[in-house]
Amino acid sequence: MPGGFFNFIQYKMMLRFPSYRLLDATFIQSFKPQLASLMTSSCANHSLKLIFRQLFEKESSTYTYLLADALHPQKPALLIDPVDKTADRDLALVKELGLKLIYAINTHVHADHVTGSGLIKTKFPGVKSIISKASNAKADLFVEPGDKIYFGDIFLEEMDPINLSQGWPLLVMAFTGDTLLIRGCGRTDFQGGSSDKLYDSVHSQARTQKLFYIFTLPKDALVYPAHDYKGFTVSTVGEEMLYNPRLSKDKETFKKIMQNLNLSYPKMMDVAVPANMVCGLQETKSEAC
């Protein structure tokens, strides 16, 4: 591996911002499917050590991910897609591990559960909520392609394909939100969803923009989705390219499959979407969001 950049164990993680589904008509015009990567870096003379926990909320079948820099003196941490119902569990784990939670990140405006970010902020006032700018939701911080979010010596960064000549690190972890589920994918029948855009955001091979697409990741990249309904916990890009019953198909077949899913709307949608547009805080408190 070239350069000092690789003289430590390196992880690179992909976090999809924003969900193709949360876009309203205004954003659909300008929207380009994009991924942000979460990758480790180090400016000090020590190795990196990532704390990583996959947590599950069973009513909405949601995965929350806890990540922290174990070697930083303060052990700064972030939660990806926390759920209100399991916020206390997650915060207890943060305390037990001696971490300092600094960010609660939502990969998109969830429709099936209320995010835990509002509740977490009331209990840990120093925590900042983060969501994509394109979501149009309220939060403390917004991310756009190219932005970096540091937690200790580890940071969130959108991949720039131009820099891929550096080569891939040993381990790539992709946090795919609702875009790519294990052997499935997020539905596209509400919140401005588009099966066309979802397909492209997974399959596109474009290399000219500062955008990144899931099926251009290394085949052994680990896939960590926001939900699972079948008992899976993790997959790989290569496995999903071969065996995903929707996304392994050509685009027209995929669109037909998505048109015919006939899923009922999430039970909590009418409550969850307005709450999540303000990061789980009620409208009256939204200035604190």
Ligand SMILES: N[C@@H](CCC(=O)N[C@@H](CSS)C(=O)NCC(=O)O)C(=O)O
């Ligand atoms: N039954 C659940 C909702 C299940 C659901 O619709 N899940 C979404 C992600 S959360 S909005 C989805 O995209 N599912 C894809 C699929 O193929 O199931 C409820 O009532 O909450």
